[in-house]
Structures are given as structure tokens and as C-alpha cells.
Amino acid sequence: MSRARLLQGNEACAEGALYAGCGFFAGYPITPSTEVAEHMAKKLPKRGGVFLQMEDEIAAMAAVIGGSLAGCKAFTATSGPGFSLKQENLGFAMLTEVPCVVVNVMRGGPSTGVPTGPGQSDIMQCRWGTHGDHPSICLTPAYVQEIFSETVRAFNLSEKYRTPVIVAFDEVVGHMREKIEIPEAGALSVVDRTKPICPPEEYLPYDDSQGDVPPMANFFEGYRYHVTGLNHGPDGFPVNASPRIHTDQLRLLRKVEANRDDIARNVEYRLDDADVAVFAYGICGRSAKAAVDLARAKGIRAGLLRPLTIWPFPEAQVAALSARARAIIVPELSLGQILFEVERCSKGRCRVEGIHRVDGDPIHPAQILARIQEAL
Amino acid sequence: MLKGKQQIVEKYEEWETDKVRIRIIPRYCKGCEICVKLCPTQTLGLELFKAKVVDAGKCVACMYCEMRCPDFAISVEKKEAIQ
Amino acid sequence: MAFDYQRYIRGGKLPHIWCPGCTYGTVFKSLLRAIDAQKLDRNDIAMVSGIGCASRLPGYVDFNTLHTAHGRALVFATGLKMAKPDKHVLVVSGDGDATAIGGNHFIHACRRNIDMTLLVFNNYTYGMTGGQYSPTTPYGLSASTMPYGNVDFAFDIPSLARGAGATFVARGTAYHVPALDRLIVAAMRHKGFSVVEIMNACPTAFGKRNKFKSPTDLLLWMKESFVPVEAFEKLPPEKTQGKLPMGILHSREGAPEFCEAYFAMVERLKEKEGTGKP
Numbered sequence: 001m002s003r004a005r006l007l008q009g010n011e012a013c014a015e016g017a018l019y020a021g022c023g024f025f026a027g028y029p030i031t032p033s034t035e036v037a038e039h040m041a042k043k044l045p046k047r048g049g050v051f052l053q054m055e056d057e058i059a060a061m062a063a064v065i066g067g068s069l070a071g072c073k074a075f076t077a078t079s080g081p082g083f084s085l086k087q088e089n090l091g092f093a094m095l096t097e098v099p100c101v102v103v104n105v106m107r108g109g110p111s112t113g114v115p116t117g118p119g120q121s122d123i124m125q126c127r128w129g130t131h132g133d134h135p136s137i138c139l140t141p142a143y144v145q146e147i148f149s150e151t152v153r154a155f156n157l158s159e160k161y162r163t164p165v166i167v168a169f170d171e172v173v174g175h176m177r178e179k180i181e182i183p184e185a186g187a188l189s190v191v192d193r194t195k196p197i198c199p200p201e202e203y204l205p206y207d208d209s210q211g212d213v214p215p216m217a218n219f220f221e222g223y224r225y226h227v228t229g230l231n232h233g234p235d236g237f238p239v240n241a242s243p244r245i246h247t248d249q250l251r252l253l254r255k256v257e258a259n260r261d262d263i264a265r266n267v268e269y270r271l272d273d274a275d276v277a278v279f280a281y282g283i284c285g286r287s288a289k290a291a292v293d294l295a296r297a298k299g300i301r302a303g304l305l306r307p308l309t310i311w312p313f314p315e316a317q318v319a320a321l322s323a324r325a326r327a328i329i330v331p332e333l334s335l336g337q338i339l340f341e342v343e344r345c346s347k348g349r350c351r352v353e354g355i356h357r358v359d360g361d362p363i364h365p366a367q368i369l370a371r372i373q374e375a376l
Numbered sequence: 377m378l379k380g381k382q383q384i385v386e387k388y389e390e391w392e393t394d395k396v397r398i399r400i401i402p403r404y405c406k407g408c409e410i411c412v413k414l415c416p417t418q419t420l421g422l423e424l425f426k427a428k429v430v431d432a433g434k435c436v437a438c439m440y441c442e443m444r445c446p447d448f449a450i451s452v453e454k455k456e457a458i459q
Numbered sequence: 460m461a462f463d464y465q466r467y468i469r470g471g472k473l474p475h476i477w478c479p480g481c482t483y484g485t486v487f488k489s490l491l492r493a494i495d496a497q498k499l500d501r502n503d504i505a506m507v508s509g510i511g512c513a514s515r516l517p518g519y520v521d522f523n524t525l526h527t528a529h530g531r532a533l534v535f536a537t538g539l540k541m542a543k544p545d546k547h548v549l550v551v552s553g554d555g556d557a558t559a560i561g562g563n564h565f566i567h568a569c570r571r572n573i574d575m576t577l578l579v580f581n582n583y584t585y586g587m588t589g590g591q592y593s594p595t596t597p598y599g600l601s602a603s604t605m606p607y608g609n610v611d612f613a614f615d616i617p618s619l620a621r622g623a624g625a626t627f628v629a630r631g632t633a634y635h636v637p638a639l640d641r642l643i644v645a646a647m648r649h650k651g652f653s654v655v656e657i658m659n660a661c662p663t664a665f666g667k668r669n670k671f672k673s674p675t676d677l678l679l680w681m682k683e684s685f686v687p688v689e690a691f692e693k694l695p696p697e698k699t700q701g702k703l704p705m706g707i708l709h710s711r712e713g714a715p716e717f718c719e720a721y722f723a724m725v726e727r728l729k730e731k732e733g734t735g736k737p
Contacts, residue, residue, distance in 0.1 A: 024542060046728050050541045050721075055567040059534035062527065066507075066538020069525065070546075074538070088528055219523040219539060220546050222502050226469075226518055228526035229510075237518060386473075404473055408480035408662075413675040442461070443636045444678070446484030447474055451461040 002181040009174040010077075012144045013103055013167065014039035015182060016151030017075055021190055022101075023049035024072035026063035028056055028082060031115040032171040033105035036077035057082035061089035061102070068093075068100045069227065071218035073155055075101035079171075080109045080122050083129065090164055091130030092229045094252065097206070097216070099158040099193055101151070103167045105174040106282075108333075108360055117360030118170035118283055121334035126166050127311045133249055135256040137263055138166040138311035140281040144178035149188065150308060156191035157263060161255045162213050168310070170333060172283045172362055196223065206248070207234040212255045256312055265308035266317055270296060274303025276375045277325040279318065279342050281307050283362045284331040291368035302372050310338065315345045322346035327375035331355035331363045351375065391432040397453045398435060402426050404449035411441035411450055467491045467501070472519045477512060480662040480674025482633030483580060487516055489636055490578070493643035504547045507536040509561060511553035512587045512661075513580035522549075530561030533568045533577065540575055544718035547647065548575040555585045555593040558614050562594070569623035569652050573717040576646045576653040579616055582661035590664030601668045620654040621709045627653035628709040633660060634681040635705065645707060651716045658685065658705075 007015065014036050017025070025040040027033075037053065044051040050067060054060040060076045067074035078086065083104045093100050108114025109121045122129075126138040137157055141150040147169060154165040196203050196215040205225045207214050214234075217223030230238035231245045239245060256263060267285075270292055271277060280288040285306040295302035305321055307314050318341075322328060327350055330339045339354040346352050355371055357363045388399045398419075407425030416438060421430035427450060429435070437454045468491075477483045494504065504522040508514035510529035517524035527535045532550045540548045557565050557579045568577065584602060585591040592602035595613045602609060617628045627649040631639040639657065646653035660666060660677035671677045684702055686694065691704035 024538070026538065045721075045725050046732060048725050048729070052537070052541060054534060054537070055563055058531065059537070059564055059567070062531045062534035063538035063541070065527075066525075066535040066540075067542040068538075070539045070542030072542045074542075089531065092528055219505055219525075220502060220543050224501060224521055224523050226524045226526070228518070229528060230526070406474070406479035408674045410480060410675050410678065413673070414678070444485055444634075446477065446480070446482055446487075448464055448484065448488065453461050 002183045002187065005180055005182055006177055007144055007180045008035060008177045009144045009147045009169065010035035010105065011039045012148040012180055013077065013151050013174075014043065016148040017101070017155065018043055018047070019148070019182070019188065019190070020073060020152045020155035021192070022073040022075055022155060023047065024064065024067035024074035025050070025076065026052040026054050026060040026067065026074070027076050027078065028054055028060050030057070030079045030082045032107055032174050033077040033079050033103060036103060036105070057085040058089060061086040064100045065089060065093050065096075065098050068098050069219050071221070073099070073159065075103065075155070077103035077105065079105050079107050079115070080113060080119070081111075083122060083125065087130040091132060091134060093164045094130070094134045095229055095231070096227050097162040097214070097252070098164075098227075099162055099216070100164050101154045101158055101167060102164055103151070106168055106170045108358065114360040116171065118172040118362055119333050119358070120170055120282060120284065121337065121358065123168065123310060123334070124337045126168050133253065135163055135253050136166070136311040137161070137163065137256055137309070138168055139308060140310045141167070141169050141308065142173055142282050142285040142306065144173070144176065145180045146308065147173065148180055148182065152188050152190065153265075156189065159191050159193045160213070161259065162193065162216055163255060166311075170282045200224070204234040205236045206232060208248075208251050209234075212251050212258065260312050263309055264312060264314055266314050267304075267306040267308060269304040269306065271303035271305055271321070273301050274325055275301045276327050276329065276372045277321050278302065278304045278329045278331065278368060278372070279338070280304065280331050281310055281338075284333060287363050287365045288331060288368050290365035291372060294365060294369045295372045300372060300376065313341045313345070318342055318345035319347070322349040322352075325350055327351040327353060329353050329355060329368065329371050329375060331368055333357055333362065389428070391429040393432045393435065395455050396432070396435050396437040397455070398429050398432065399451050400427055400429070401449050404447045406447055408446065410444050410446070414440050414444055416440065462492055462495070464488060464491055467494065467521055468519055469521050475519060476515055478663045480660065480666075480677075481512070481586070482660045482674070482678070483513060483516065485633045485636065486578075486580065486639065486657050486659060487519070489639045490643055491520075492640050493647065496640070496644050497647060499547060504549065505536070505539050506549045506551065507532045507539065508551045509553070509556035510587070511556045511585065512582070513551050513553040514556065516551050530556055530559070531564065532556065533561060533564040536575055537568065537571075537573060540573060541718060541721070544574070544722060549647070550575060550577045552577060552579055553586070554579060554581040554583065554595040554616070558594045558616060558619065566619070566623035569620050569625035569654065571717045572624055572626055572651045572714055574650055574652070574719075576655070578643070579654065579656045580659050581616065581656050582659040582665060584661050584665040586661045586664045590668060602665075603668070616654070616656040617708045624652070625654045625709070626651035626711040626714045627707075629654070629707045630656045630658070630685070630703070630705045632658040632681045632685050632705060634678045635685065638706065642707065649710065649712075651711075651714055
């Protein structure tokens with residue numbers, strides 16, 4: 001029987017992690033995500049899990065990777081400034097293919113910005129924050145219930161594809177309290193990393209001959225293997241100036257690109273016959289839904305495409321939408337970032353207009369409704 | 377260990393006296409001369425950047441060379457240890 | 460029988476990459492003898508490194524090995540250790556890796572007194588990148604980024620470690636090898652955060668720039684500059700000029716250790732809850 005609770009978004013994130021089997025959290029205090037850490041600090045020790053507050057966000061990210069290598073499902077939670085600090089180690093986890101989850105509760109940026117206000121201007125950093133070519137999976141829940149389920153999904157995707165997964169939601173969604181149904185154990189699927197079946201001396205930690213996601217042994221279980229941030233061969237040892245580097249980089253990207261249908265999730269609301277569509281996620285997605293209803297009440301055929309997976313970007317859905325809608329409106333708590341992706345995928349087939357607000361308050365439904373009406 | 381325990385048997389040069397047996401692996405030696413210079417009895421010398429025993433009789437098996445070789449290139453065994 | 464290093468080295472990895480005369484190989488052999496002396500199971504050992512010449516060491520050893528980002532070895536290792544507190548975690552780091560970019564993690568690992576051993580390979584320079592000065596380069600000496608003589612001031616790593624809370628602090632050198640074996644064993648056996656600064660010779664990037672004509676000259680400089688701490692403390696002040704103590708410089712047994720304190724809290728909660736749920 002699922003349990004109804006009134007939970008804050010950040011708490012729901014922590015509960016989602018616990019539901020997914022997480023036994024390791026490392027973090028550092030930062031508004032507006034500290035409640036995730038505080039919740040884990042209360043819950044993990046009671047379950048024999050590891051809670052670590054580290055000396056900075058770099059250390060927290062490193063400890064999470066260490067915890068995961070030792071067999072724990074591990075995650076960290078932060079906000080803009082901490083997310084910037086974690087980028088190098090996030091890239092390390094991508095190249096060494098160590099499952100982990102990074103939660104970014106977004107606030108006004110850049111710099112110290114508006115710590116207690118919502119923001120969505122980190123979204124490109126969630127895609128390209130760390131240096132080099134790399135895959136990126138970033139989930140964008142907009143409701144407290146969704147934060148719970150998307151956090152579970154983040155762990156599952158990170159274990160299944162041996163790659164870090166980012167969960168990004170803005171401060172408003174993170175701090176708001178809503179009723180939530182916590183599913184009973186087993187109701188939502190929980191995925192664990194594939195372990196090797198070969199004997200230790202034959203184990204190759206990055207052997208892709210059987211598929212793009214090599215099985216992963218945990219440290220200290222007899223598979224004494226090597227993990228390095230240098231480009232490496234199937235046996236985990238450094239290689240340089242070798243075709244292997246190119247093919248391996250392609251494999252790292254392919255793990256996400258070739259599995260979009262498994263990874264991508266979008267919410268379509270009254271979109272089928274929409275003349276004017278809104279493309280929005282997070283708190284903007286909620287305002288957009290209200291605006292769509294207001295428009296429909298005025299006889300305007302409006303609809304909403306709300307990605308739960310912002311990276312990989314829903315290119316096909318936006319392309320199809322641009323072929324049938326007259327305009328796509330993109331409200332963002334930034335000066336326009338996802339706007340460029342929507343424009344890229346629309347290829348000029350329809351008008352694409354952004355609504356931008358970075359004054360520390362969410363975009364209101366009325367603002368979106370006004371632009372829907374103008375777009376007719 | 378990967379692909380089974382590969383028992384590496386490197387080619388080595390060997391000098392033997394009634395007191396001691398000295399082995400040097402040319403492939404590992406990088407000619408840093410630490411062993412040559414720190415050998416208290418000038419038993420060792422450098423030839424074409426490789427350590428060699430120039431006079432095995434002088435060796436007193438003090439193990440300085442093996443202790444300080446950074447490259448696993450030289451090993452010394454006292455005779456009574458070998459029987 | 461001569462010590463069989465091959466038992467601990469991954470097949471086909473020798474000769475290693477370190478330059479002719481670099482003493483990292485000597486310290487590496489000492490480390491293997493120290494581990495062998497403790498009869499540890501290789502599956503229970505993790506070796507973690509950051510970036511730099513010393514950081515390549517884990518690649519050679521047949522343990523669970525992790526080569527991380529510059530300066531971050533200690534915090535990756537903290538994650539490993541907390542997840543598996545009964546395992547042995549060994550961190551190797553250069554002077555720059557540990558005390559420059561890694562300085563914040565260095566002092567916090569000491570403060571936390573988490574049960575692991577940090578070996579700081581101090582060769583007074585950034586060797587991998589060609590000889591820039593580091594937080595331990597002696598005042599006045601030359602480096603590629605201090606071509607006119609270093610005007611920056613150096614850490615004393617043991618004092619830094621002790622001041623930050625490490626409960627075992629030692630200094631060894633690549634010249635005094637038998638003593639180094641013993642120091643590494645003592646450090647690994649100590650319960651709590653152990654730091655061993657190991658003075659090393661970098662002939663290529665440091666030695667050549669500072670009038671050390673050969674690797675052996677660097678080793679002989681070490682022989683002259685480092686005095687066992689018991690003897691050092693008896694030296695009159697004027698005799699200690701240019702000399703530093705080596706050996707076990709600080710050791711506090713029985714201090715609370717972080718993993719133990721954390722999991723004792725977990726046990727207390729379990730008893731209180733009575734659930735005993737894992």
C-alpha cells in the first residue's frame with residue numbers, strides 16, 4: 001500500500017534515492033539543496049548507509065564516485081556554484097563509467113546570483129559543463145511526486161548505462177511541499193549494475209565486445225582492476241594516440257544516443273490539435289500547463305510539450321511539433337538556452353519565441369497566455 | 377591479475393662467486409648509475425648505459441645496489457641463502 | 460631468496476615510465492616489501508592516486524587501483540573507505556598533488572583522522588609537467604616557473620599534517636631504504652590517518668636545474684640533509700642548519716577514528732530502533 005505524505009521537493013528527492021537503494025550520500029551545504037543532505041543525514045545512518053558531509057563540492061563528488069566503485073549506489077546534491085565545482089569529477093565519472101547521480105537544485109545565476117530564487121540558467125551546463133565530448137542524461141521533474149520518481153529513474157539509468165545522471169529542478173519545485181504517494185517496495189522497478197560473470201583474471205572492465213555497457217565489478221570483490229581518468233583500453237590501462245580512443249568516445253556517446261527511447265520521457269498535454277505549442281520544463285512547465293488551460297477556455301487550441309528528460313534533448317518530438325504547430329513558445333527562467341535547442345530542431349518550420357525572466361520569480365501563467373494569444 | 381598470472385621471466389645476466397650471485401636485467405636498467413656510484417667496493421660499472429659487474433670478486437653482498445635500484449634491474453643473493 | 464616483486468606487479472608493466480635515476484621506483488619496491496611484511500590479501504587493498512609522476516604507481520600494482528584527478532586522491536579514497544571500512548586504503552600523491560591543488564583535502568583528511576595511509580612523494584617539483592616549483596620547493600632554488608630563484612616559501616608537510624590532526628606523521632627518504640620499509644609498515648598498521656612524507660629525487664626536472672649533476676648526487680644530498688629524529692633533537696640549534704628530522708615524528712594511538720565513530724553511531728541507532736534492519 002503506498003503511503004501518502006506531504007513532502008518538500010528536496011525531501012522527495014532524498015526519499016526517491018532511498019527507494020532506489022541508495023546507501024551513500026556525500027554533499028556540502030548550499031541553498032537551495034541543503035534539505036536533501038539533511039534528509040539523508042537523518043535517514044542513511046539508520047539504514048547502515050554512509051552519509052558524508054565533505055569539505056567542498058569537489059570532495060563530495062569524488063567521494064560519491066569512490067562510494068560507487070566500492071559497490072554503493074551513491075549520489076550528491078548541490079546548486080549552481082557547487083555544480084560548477086563538481087564538473088571535473090563529473091567528467092571523470094563519465095569517462096570511467098561509474099554510476100552515480102548528481103542533483104542540481106537550480107537557483108538564480110551566474111555567481112552567487114539569487115540563492116533563494118528559482119533559475120534554469122544552468123541547463124546548458126548540465127549538458128556541456130565538463131570539458132571534452134561526453135554523454136549527458138539530465139532529468140527535469142516539475143512536481144514533488146515527479147522528483148521522487150525521476151530520482152529513482154536517475155539511479156536506474158545510471159546503473160543500467162554506467163554513467164552519471166543529473167536530476168535538475170529549480171528552487172521553487174525543490175522547496176515547495178505537495179502531497180505525494182510513496183510507492184511500496186517493488187512497485188517501481190529498481191535496476192542494479194550488471195556484474196561480471198567471468199573469473200577475475202579474465203575480467204576486462206571496459207571490454208565492449210559484448211555491448212556498449214561493459215559489466216562492472218565492485219572494488220574489493222576479487223576483480224582487482226584499474227580505473228583511470230586517462231583514455232584507456234578494454235583492460236582499463238591508459239592508451240594514447242590510438243584508434244581505440246576515437247571508437248571508445250563514440251561508444252560513450254552511443255550509450256545514450258542509441259537508447260533514447262529507453263531514456264527519454266516527455267509529458268504531452270493537449271498537444272494533438274494544438275495550433276500554438278509551449279515547450280517548458282520545471283516550474284515553467286507548471287505555469288505553461290495553467291496557461292494552456294486558460295487559452296483552451298478562450299477557444300484557443302494550445303498545448304504543452306514538457307520534457308522529463310531534457311538531455312538527451314527530445315529532437316524528434318520538437319521537429320514533429322514544429323511541422324504542425326504555428327508557433328512554439330519557450331518560457332525559461334534564463335535569457336534563453338533551451339530556446340536554441342528548440343530553434344535548432346524546428347529548422348524554421350514554425351515561429352519559435354522565448355519568454356525570459358531572471359528576476360528571481362517564476363514566469364506566471366498570464367505571461368505565457370499573453371504570448372499564446374499574440375502568436376495566433 | 378589479468379589474463380592469468382603471467383610469470384614474467386626477463387632475460388638477465390648473471391655473475392657468481394662462492395659468496396654471492398648477482399643478476400642484472402638489461403631491459404629494466406636505465407643506466408642511472410646509482411648502483412655503480414653507491415657500491416662501496418666498486419664491483420659495478422656502466423657499459424653502453426647498462427649496469428654490469430666489472431669485478432664480482434669485490435662484491436661483499438651488502439645489497440646497497442639492489443636496495444637503491446629504482447628499476448628492479450639488479451638482484452643480489454648471498455650464497456648461503458641460495459643453498 | 461631475493462624478494463619476488465613480480466607477485467605484486469601486474470604482468471608486462473615493467474620497465475616503468477619513471478626517468479632514469481627517479482627514486483619513485485625505489486620507494487615503490489619499499490612499498491611492496493612493506494605490504495608483503497603485513498601479509499595482506501591483495502583483494503583487500505585499494506591504492507588511489509591523483510595526477511603526476513607518483514600517480515602512475517597504482518597502474519603497476521595488482522590491487523584495486525584508482526587513478527583520479529589532480530589533487531583529489533584523498534577524497535575519492537574517502538568514498539572507498541567509508542563504503543568498505545574494513546579494507547586497506549593507500550593513497551599516493553606528489554608534493555604538488557597533495558599540498559597545492561589537494562591542500563584542502565589534505566588538511567581535512569588529517570582533521571577527520573580517517574583510517575588510511577597517505578604517502579606523499581616529495582620531489583620538490585612538478586616533474587610530470589617539466590619542473591615547475593611546488594609548495595615544497597626550497598627557497599632560492601630554481602624551477603621552470605621560478606627561473607631567477609624561488610621566492611615562495613615551502614610547507615613543512617609533517618607539521619602541516621600534525622597541525623591539521625593526523626595521528627601518525629612520519630618522514631622517510633629514498634636513500635634510507637630499510638628505515639622506509641619500517642615506516643610504511645608502521646603507518647599502515649596505525650589506526651587513523653597516517654601521513655608519510657617520502658623525500659624523493661627528481662634528476663630530470665629538479666636535479667639538473669639545481670646543480671645536482673647526477674641522480675646519486677641527489678641521494679647523497681638526502682643522506683646529508685636528513686637525520687633520525689632522536690639524533691636530530693639532540694643536535695645543538697646551529698648544527699640543525701639545512702637538516703630535517705626523519706622517522707616517526709608524531710604518533711597518537713587510541714585517538715577516535717572517523718569510520719569507527721561513524722559506524723558506532725550506526726550501531727547505537729540500530730539498538731535504539733531495535734529494528735536491526737540493514
